[in-house]
Amino acid sequence: MKSFQILVILFSALLTGCAASSPYDYSATTDCLGGPWSPLYDGGLIGNPNFDSGLDEWDKFGLGKVELRTSKYVNNNYMVAYDRKMATDSFSHIFYVQKDLYYTFSDLTAWFQIDEGSEIISAFVQEPNGTNVIVGSVIAKSGCWSMLKGGFEVDQNMKVQLFFAVLIATFSKNTDIEIWIDNASLKPFTKAEWRAQQNKSINKVRKRNVRIHVTSEDGLKLRGAKVIINQTRSEFIVGSGTTSYIVDNKGYQDWFVSRFAAATFNNEMKWYYTEVGPDMENYTVTDAMVSFFRQNGIAVRGHAVHWDATNVNQYWVKLLAPRDIFRAAMRRVGSIVSRYSGSVNGWDVMNENMHNSFFEEKLGANASAMFYQIVRAMDPQTPLFLNEYNVLEYPMDLKVIPWKYVEKIREIRAFTGNENMPLSIGIQGHFLLKPNVSHIRASFDILGATGMPIWLTELDFRRGPNQVFEFEDVMREAFAHPAVEGIIVWAGWKPTSCNERCLSDKNYTVLPTGCMELCLVDSNFNNTPAGDVYDKLMKEWKTTNVTGYTDKEGIFEEKVFLGEYSLTYSHPLIPRPVITKFNVTRAKEPLDVWVSL
Known part of the structure; x- marks a missing residue:
């Protein structure tokens, strides 16, 4: 030994x-x-x-x-x-x-x-x-x-x-x-x-040098101009799952709007929610949720047009003959896509179609590919996603290893008319086991080699003493990876989902009825430890209150996170400060912003 x-x-x-x-x-x-x-x-x-x-x-x-x-x-x-x-x-x-x-x-x-x-x-x-x-x-x-x-x-x-x-x-x-x-x-x-490698990658792919050039109205370079830079929106989108309680709970609204740039409805956009019975469509709640998020400038993910699991499709759908399933499914596509085209930033067209095959069994092997084509024709500007679980969480699930995911993408694109279809990669990320961070990075590498954007779409972790550490590790890994473009934290709040009973239960292997695995706040919107981690990361990944003065060339330079900015600049010769906006997108060379006083 x-x-x-x-x-x-x-x-x-x-x-x-x-x-x-x-x-x-x-x-x-x-x-x-x-x-x-x-x-x-x-x-x-x-x-x-x-x-x-x-x-x-x-x-x-x-x-x-x-x-x-x-x-x-x-x-x-x-x-x-x-x-x-x-x-x-x-x-x-x-x-x-x-x-x-x-x-x-x-x-x-x-x-x-x-x-x-x-x-x-x-x-x-x-x-x-x-x-x-x-x-x-x-x-x-x-x-x-x-x-x-x-x-x-x-x-x-x-x-x-x-x-x-x-x-x-x-x-x-x-x-x-x-x-x-x-x-x-x-x-x-x-x-x-x-x-250190994560930080190096963040510095390379999430930031860019900005040069603020301040001149007088006649083009004179102004030395000593005061410059204040504040980020108003990040290019990298971080959002949360949400529930219908967002419609009329002011506390929930204020908490959500102050923290997230995107929302995924836990259930309220799914077919079984909007059409409980045949020809009984009801979008009242869904419309109210979409309207709220649009009014507050928060992107909404279209989750989901269809779901390929047998058990989540309505009883009346499963009773139909194949030709009638096709008609009902097509009516659903037309209804949801036409209603929210332009209001969502992505469509989960066929949810979990690597684990499941309800529509393939009923309509034929190309059912998923067909629905992707139809949604693309109806809403050509909105990204179309695959969305699967266990890609990162459980390497033993050979149905969804990264290479199988790539194979599924190729299968959809092999359908006539889909050859050049842009697709995006949705990875849910329900970690009931300890995350294998090195496997996660390797999986991002393989999927990123497709050149397609990757999103973590439903990120949560098993309750317990290690949850906050696992949450931070995976958030950092995703934010640092060049191929990842967004994260949805699966933290849709309900009054009973994160109450004292849920937060105090120590049987971590069994989720109490009505409770959530990941709670960022309690029932009164006070942060949990996981909520503190989230807020810490969002603060770390944002450029705020950068203040400086232009040099003799009239330039102030700073490396900032990508996104939208408010710029306030002033000079002793000018009676009042001037406020303007600019946008920092990804590029290798510095961004030159020219302003005059």
């Missing part, structure tokens, strides 16, 4: 010395390539990452066989697991890992191919007690290389074994598949380095 502790100490010293010089690499691809990229960080902790030294550092895992092969086309070596007997038969690499470090595959990255078909390959870390923890998955194909990106964190110093498995085989017996691997890498980060 003592020798293992010495190894860990030496290993930690090595990490501290090398990690700071190698920042996190956000690069990823969802293309299946003719040859893999070179191993990042020269492989990091993985010895012999590109198999230039044969199979050194690697071993067989399970009952199959392994061998080294060389590509005829790109002249690189790779490792093959073949003659496999079980799903987990593959190859492995052993590491000594340390508590409180993030281990990520790119940062793990590895490139995979199989000899026939297309299957999901998952990476696992096996702990000394035999526990297998999934740390990433990829769809591997025959004839090209696909990139797996994932990550993990451990809660103690230990020796672990990295191995790979084909758990679900769709086109063949999974033991018949050969698994090929090449150019693997594993990169450790301390928590301080992880946070």
Whole structure:
């Protein structure tokens, strides 16, 4: 045991010395390539990452066989697991890992191919007690290389074994598949380095230098002009779920308007809410909610046009024949989209259609793609979203791994007429388990490689003593990632959802009836600890009360968060200050704002 502790100490010293010089690499691809990229960080902790030294550092895992092969086309070596007997038969690499470090595959990255078909390959870390923890998955194909990106964190110093498995085989017996691997890498980060990388990314993608040029009316550069900058709206949108209580509860209205830039209705825009019975549409509450948010300049997400789960569709819909389901569903699309076109900033067209298939079973395999096309035709300016759970929360859910999400996007776009359809990526984020932050970042990387905007659409966390820390960790991770454009915190308030009974209950595994997992305020709109975290982050991510004076060139320069601004400027020669507005959008070069007195 003592020798293992010495190894860990030496290993930690090595990490501290090398990690700071190698920042996190956000690069990823969802293309299946003719040859893999070179191993990042020269492989990091993985010895012999590109198999230039044969199979050194690697071993067989399970009952199959392994061998080294060389590509005829790109002249690189790779490792093959073949003659496999079980799903987990593959190859492995052993590491000594340390508590409180993030281990990520790119940062793990590895490139995979199989000899026939297309299957999901998952990476696992096996702990000394035999526990297998999934740390990433990829769809591997025959004839090209696909990139797996994932990550993990451990809660103690230990020796672990990295191995790979084909758990679900769709086109063949999974033991018949050969698994090929090449150019693997594993990169450790301390928590301080992880946070520093977040801050670096925020500084790069959420901020921009602004130069305020102050001149007199005749163009003279004014030195010593006083400049005050205040942000009035952020480009990065953070909103909340909401309930119908927003319509007539003044306390709820004041609290919401003072904090959020967007709203998602928990239920009040869904089909089962607006049409309880056939031809019994009622938009009274929904209209009132939309009107309130429009009056207060708060964006509304269209959640949702349809929901693909059988149990949430009305009883009368499920009793209809397929042709009548089609008519009712089309009437619903026409009703909701025409009513709120121009009033929403995005449509969840078919909610959770990777886990569910009600409309596909009733109307055919292209049902979702058809509805996306119809909504696009009716409202061509509003972004259309997919919206799924477990993408980040539960890596073991292979239905919604990032590569499956990309596959679903391609499926929708393959429908005739949808070829160039812009789509956006909705990830719900209901974290009932501890978030795996390195897996979250890797998932953002893969999905971000599509070039499509990512939103966290329903973010909440299990109640308990660690909730506030998990909330802050995921909020920071999302805000820092270049591909993420918005967050909806799932904190729709009701008088009974965050009362004393809900907040004091200590049975964290069972949610009390009527209570919410994430409460930002109590029943009197006093902040909870989670509410304090939210307010802290919003203050940190906003540029306020920046005051300075122009130099001899009449310029005042400051790096500010992207968004809309109020600018107040004055000069001793001018009797009163002047107020104007400007907007800071994303760009590499500084924004020049010219004003005159």
